[in-house]
Amino acid sequence: MIVAIDGPAASGKGTLARRLADYLNLPHLDTGLLYRATARTLIEHGQNLSDVHAAVAAARGLSLTDFDTKELRGRDMGEAASIVAAIPEVRQALVDMQRSFAARPGGAVLDGRDIGTVICPQAEAKIYVTASPETRASRRALELKGQGEAVDYQAVLEEIRRRDARDASRALAPLRLAEDAVELDTTDLDIEAAFRTALSIVEGKRSKAAARP
Numbered sequence: 650m651i652v653a654i655d656g657p658a659a660s661g662k663g664t665l666a667r668r669l670a671d672y673l674n675l676p677h678l679d680t681g682l683l684y685r686a687t688a689r690t691l692i693e694h695g696q697n698l699s700d701v702h703a704a705v706a707a708a709r710g711l712s713l714t715d716f717d718t719k720e721l722r723g724r725d726m727g728e729a730a731s732i733v734a735a736i737p738e739v740r741q742a743l744v745d746m747q748r749s750f751a752a753r754p755g756g757a758v759l760d761g762r763d764i765g766t767v768i769c770p771q772a773e774a775k776i777y778v779t780a781s782p783e784t785r786a787s788r789r790a791l792e793l794k795g796q797g798e799a800v801d802y803q804a805v806l807e808e809i810r811r812r813d814a815r816d817a818s819r820a821l822a823p824l825r826l827a828e829d830a831v832e833l834d835t836t837d838l839d840i841e842a843a844f845r846t847a848l849s850i851v852e853g854k855r856s857k858a859a860a861r862p
């Protein structure tokens with residue numbers, strides 16, 4: 650079964666995707682890492698984030714095994730990733746890798762911005778995770794504080810709003826709710842409650858798929 654989890658920045662996609670993948674014993678791909686790693690390669694080589702040729706070469710050179718997640722997860726890399734992610738040729742260069750991952754025997758859980766709409770429109774379960782921008786910013790600020798970073802809540806909120814606006818307004822594969830996705834607003838749900846709700850959505854879709862002739 651393919652489970653597609655999409656949603657805006659810091660909505661809890663990754664947390665839910667990891668928990669669901671563990672529970673369902675499926676491999677998980679955090680597709681944001683692909684865009685973050687593409688941006689990091691450009692930065693490391695002193696190249697411009699809007700250099701289409703260099704960005705496509707960086708995206709094509711990626712391998713799913715060489716992600717140093719901790720470094721890629723930084724705030725600056727999130728912002729840089731959203732700039733390269735707006736380049737249609739970069740998105741195109743990353744499609745096959747994501748689809749191959751999703752096509753693993755037994756299925757997979759993928760989280761990102763366009764999984765249910767573009768990468769895996771055939772996914773059996775699609776969840777669009779949201780929460781208010783203020784809630785997302787406080788959760789992210791708490792996370793960063795826990796990692797020892799000095800955090801300005803207002804700056805985190807602005808970053809989240811800016812990234813969402815860029816992701817939702819790009820020409821190719823913008824962030825949006827797939828027609829057949831279930832929206833899960835976690836503003837008033839803790840992680841456990843959000844996971845239970847997500848799991849019930851997935852299990853509902855799985856039983857429906859199994860009942861189909």
Ligand SMILES: Nc1ncnc2c1ncn2[C@@H]1O[C@H](COP(=O)(O)OP(=O)(O)OP(=O)(O)O)[C@@H](O)[C@H]1O
Pocket residue numbers: 656657658659660661662663664665681727788789792835838839840841843
């Ligand atoms: N329902 C929830 N209640 C409280 N905290 C949550 C909830 N869901 C996620 N979090 C926390 O919010 C933060 C952001 O979650 P997470 O990293 O899963 O979001 P994301 O959507 O994957 O982020 P990004 O878009 O940056 O990849 C984390 O610190 C996580 O522990």
Ligand SMILES: Nc1ccn([C@@H]2O[C@H](COP(=O)(O)O)[C@@H](O)[C@H]2O)c(=O)n1
Pocket residue numbers: 658659680681682684685727730731732734735760761762763764812816
């Ligand atoms: N399927 C995806 C996944 C991510 N992006 C872009 O990457 C940025 C970083 O993603 P995170 O999930 O790690 O925060 C994100 O802001 C998007 O611009 C994407 O376009 N498509």
